[in-house]
Amino acid sequence: MLKVEHVKTGYDGVPVVHNASLQVEQGSIVALVGSNGSGKTSLLRAVTGALPIMRGDILYKGQSIAGVKSFKLVEMGISMVPEGRHLFGKMSVRDNLLMGAYSVRDKGEIEKRLQSIYKLLPRVEERQRQQADTLSGGEQQMVAIARGLMSKPELLILDEPSLGLMPKLVTEIFEFIQRIKDSGVTVIIVEQNAVATLEMSDYAYVMQNGETVLEGTGQALLADEQVKKAYLGG
Amino acid sequence: MSVFLQGLYEGIINGSILALIAMGIALVWGVMNILSFSQGEFLMLGMFVSYYANRLLGLDPIVAMPLSALVLFVLGIIIYKLIIARALRGPILSQRLITFALSMVLVYSAQLFFGAEYKTLSNPVKFSGTIDLGFLTIAKQKLVPFLLALIVAGLLFWFLRYTRMGKAIQATSMDRYAAGLVGINPDRAYTISFALASAVAGAAGCALTYYYYLYPNVGATFQLWGFIAVAMGGFGSITGAFLSGLLMGIADTLTGLYVNTAIKYIGVCVVFLVTVSFRPKGIFGK
Ligand SMILES: Nc1ncnc2c1ncn2[C@@H]1O[C@H](COP(=O)(O)OP(=O)(O)OP(=O)(O)O)[C@@H](O)[C@H]1O
Ligand SMILES: [Mg+2]
Numbered sequence: 001m002l003k004v005e006h007v008k009t010g011y012d013g014v015p016v017v018h019n020a021s022l023q024v025e026q027g028s029i030v031a032l033v034g035s036n037g038s039g040k041t042s043l044l045r046a047v048t049g050a051l052p053i054m055r056g057d058i059l060y061k062g063q064s065i066a067g068v069k070s071f072k073l074v075e076m077g078i079s080m081v082p083e084g085r086h087l088f089g090k091m092s093v094r095d096n097l098l099m100g101a102y103s104v105r106d107k108g109e110i111e112k113r114l115q116s117i118y119k120l121l122p123r124v125e126e127r128q129r130q131q132a133d134t135l136s137g138g139e140q141q142m143v144a145i146a147r148g149l150m151s152k153p154e155l156l157i158l159d160e161p162s163l164g165l166m167p168k169l170v171t172e173i174f175e176f177i178q179r180i181k182d183s184g185v186t187v188i189i190v191e192q193n194a195v196a197t198l199e200m201s202d203y204a205y206v207m208q209n210g211e212t213v214l215e216g217t218g219q220a221l222l223a224d225e226q227v228k229k230a231y232l233g234g
Numbered sequence: 235m236s237v238f239l240q241g242l243y244e245g246i247i248n249g250s251i252l253a254l255i256a257m258g259i260a261l262v263w264g265v266m267n268i269l270s271f272s273q274g275e276f277l278m279l280g281m282f283v284s285y286y287a288n289r290l291l292g293l294d295p296i297v298a299m300p301l302s303a304l305v306l307f308v309l310g311i312i313i314y315k316l317i318i319a320r321a322l323r324g325p326i327l328s329q330r331l332i333t334f335a336l337s338m339v340l341v342y343s344a345q346l347f348f349g350a351e352y353k354t355l356s357n358p359v360k361f362s363g364t365i366d367l368g369f370l371t372i373a374k375q376k377l378v379p380f381l382l383a384l385i386v387a388g389l390l391f392w393f394l395r396y397t398r399m400g401k402a403i404q405a406t407s408m409d410r411y412a413a414g415l416v417g418i419n420p421d422r423a424y425t426i427s428f429a430l431a432s433a434v435a436g437a438a439g440c441a442l443t444y445y446y447y448l449y450p451n452v453g454a455t456f457q458l459w460g461f462i463a464v465a466m467g468g469f470g471s472i473t474g475a476f477l478s479g480l481l482m483g484i485a486d487t488l489t490g491l492y493v494n495t496a497i498k499y500i501g502v503c504v505v506f507l508v509t510v511s512f513r514p515k516g517i518f519g520k
Contacts, residue, residue: 086415090408103417
């Protein structure tokens, strides 16, 4: 479904990702792990059209999407929930969700999606009239994911969805992501919570200094000595 | 009493033009964090559209208004694409100053093409005469800026709140990156905002030609007062810009009336200083 081939990307002409490759099969959850500053977010930004591809290529359903702008990718079925949530702070929760369906024009369809999200996440519905920047961190994260789902993506990219949440909420978010996957959505996830993420993932990549250095099934990486040492605290 | 009412009325009219300029500045600032120094020049160009529509086609400014708004809207799009969009990729200082350079270019181009002398409408206008209310005499022509300011304020409010494009503009102003992620073309939202602001100034310019002379540098004063109105209203607040514009017009006219015309600007400045000392971020500033 998605193929990243030897991508180099960075900011203002300075590369921070030098050589990253990964492949994502339809219907799977693929994890991207690595230490802080290894270039995970930057790579995702390159995939979603926010950073220039300096070398290499990105194929989505066999078609190159290198250089395609974010807003066009949404229509193609790619949705990203960015690190740090990036909600529209002064809008209500409901309006945030509606903005998530910006590319949909059919009002009935939008309402249908809204209701199905509310069914999945009743707590988001309870808060629908509240201004987004007054929500708690966990609530904001839920809304960010919900907004990302409003465009009915085929590929959902999640950058650190559990950042700053208490363990109980982390479990909840992970269960929710599992359910998203079960509904047929392909998921790419970046996480600090390496163990839980690898357990949930079908396949995973490890990034180091701007390169993808290791890959394997979630289980295989969990058992890998190198990975254990570097990321799993053992 | 009637002198006061007359002064108040004249003040509101003068303030309406400021309100129109200020709303444009507030829109552009609120959406893309650019100080629009060229708003006064868009007003000037609107006046020239009105002048030539009157001279060549015998049109009244009201009739020329949609034309002027359209011309300035298109010009706004062109200027955004050619100049502003590029500057936005550059360092912050050039983003802030780009419209300043632009305003110079527009003033001198106007001088080159239209001449530097003062002009007034050459053909008689049909929309004229006065309405006598007994306690207040209203020149019909002077109603135009005020009505326009009301209509523009209402339309902007409606547009930003209830239309798809308006919501996209609001979302982009809150978080440009996130806007792209939900499928909004942020560059388009910027373009439309900039062009709308310039169209508003164009329409205001038309209204102004009913009773004001025009020359290439006519925008400068309005521009300056427009900025002050925006600062007073709270940067980025369109409602604030609208109300402050009117308030400044009133302060200006009443000081001229009751104190001395020579120092009438002081009234405006005092109102401004008093406002920002109580509310440093402006009336509607957050
Ligand atoms: N906007 C930016 N401008 C310049 N450099 C940046 C920018 N954002 C990130 N970087 C740099 O790029 C490198 C990779 O950062 P990135 O955010 O991609 O890492 P990450 O793997 O997502 O880290 P984390 O786990 O902390 O989120 C870092 O060295 C960082 O300093
Ligand atoms: Mg990151």
